[in-house]
Amino acid sequence: MRIIRNFIVGLLLVFVGIAAIMLIPSPQPPASKPWEVTVMPDNNISVFGIHLGNTDYKTAQEELRIFGKTAIFTDPDNKATVEAYFDSVNLGGLSAKMVLNLDVPEDKVAAMLQRASVGKLQPSGAHQHELVEEDKQFLLSSPVAAITYIPSVRLSREMIQERFGEPDSIDVGLPDDKGNTSESWSYQALNLTVIFGSTGKTILIYQTK
Template structure:
């Protein structure tokens, strides 16, 4: 998840009561697939959330699902790591305006060539953003989604997450920021909670969960199990 994907957030604090009201409007109950806690497992090692199956569904399908134009880009971290991301800036889910970012796994040689063909490079708070050629955009949009990050447009009380997801299997606190990561490996879910930012929910296939946890452990500490 890049800083670029999070800098747009400026909506003030809204209580969990309002959030619940948006999800449970009388006479107009939202489609259950619009809810971040509606997680299905088409197979033991896969996750379906928001109607998209990680490792199967593509950003092009996500664009149709969300009815919002996708913005694909490459990001290069200060360490030189390249990541292909697709950003949906304004998604309406269960009556809430939210943002969604999906990543796709591109072979190392292919993503290096995409970088070299990039049309424009812009600096961000977390590295560099590379604008892709039309052909490379098409490739990214047709590649299966490897992770999905949901950024709700309101602040959410921890009690709602406990009610909907249950007690996390593990909690890790980042050393630098103090952000808390609630981990649910059975659902491939990492909920990031911070006093200064809105929550962030990242979903990955359960078989890939260790790749998500390792950097957290390298830069944080376990506070409960």
Template sequence: MKSNTSGVRLIAVGIAMGFAALFLGSRMEAPTPQPKEPYSGIEKTKSQEKPVCALGPAPLRLWREALTCSPWRIEVFPDGSSRVFGITLGKSTLADAQALFQDTGDSKLFASPEGRLALEIFFDSVNLGGMRGKFVLGLSPGEKALGAMLERGMRVKSMGDGTQKVTLHPEDLARIEYMPVTAITYLPSADLDEEVIMERFGEPEKRMKEEEREGIAHWFYPRLGLDVVLNSKGKEVFQYVAPRAFDRLRRGF
């Protein structure tokens, strides 16, 4: 991920758009009971292996998923990157995630009324290790590349807030498969409460209520690259970036 201001803006806007899409999208499936698992904390490691969640025979694969692909398990690496759900942020490509999720997802480019661009891939229903939920993956190829995609867009649809949703050209759909995933937004099907979040991640470094959205609060965990969005009127949302990018991301809220 680039460290310049424009790159930060793209990541921040992308996660905000993904957050809105998850809350304002189609009706969500009914919550299913989820077994509790102990939070393993931060796991520091020197190696960054390829995702293992979709590998191996079925019994072994399911066992690995249960251990590796959960919203609670975040591996933080010495270089400030991280891995969650088997995806190494800034390194694992969209194609890696598509193989892991066993789904190509729905790729869209968003252009805000202020001219900000965000490239996001939506996965409506993914089951990893017995935990089902919705995902939005953010890619950050840079403003120049995004601008070119906007020019080549096949179809444009205006949303209620003035944002434009652009259908990508087939050539761009092929190109983005090789781009690294820089942000993950996850909406679990189960409705989790504050007690569960505290049990898994501990006390957040900072809590912040949103002024424009009633009942929405952010719990920030910079060392994990995690923002947990608590919704008193709906389900919680988990937003992940590499810890080294978290401070810049937080300024986008």
């Protein structure tokens, strides 16, 4: 009886050990940082695990490990863009807001707008249109065409220059009502524009060729 009891106890311990191993989460690959940019064979870039012009929105969410919200935005000239936005993304220890511009055919965007809600005015002057569920599902297969990355902490000019090198060009904007100006740094090989805003924010815009 003692032998049988010891065998059963040993068997239970084996099962408990296997269950414990299965519950241990597999290690996640380290999240990439905004300056870890790779030029791909098609001359577009890959950043945050997203190959612009190639990676679809569903896969992009998996890479970012967070779900976004999609909407159509129309500017005062009625130009429409389809965007997926994330209020807070934490990658590589950096917290940021992020916007993905999705590549959607113009006729499809027009059809989406007809089904969408009446536009809600935004502080920027654009109108935000909420999409119906069917169109949200369609966007999962749409490729990401551009990424706007706005870190919660200000990235200095020295830090950007250290990470990306000297910009190809620098454009200085007109002063705002407080006399502050913004500055845009262009990195042509990386399809990257870095904007040092007049309010102190740093904005990184990655685009397709």
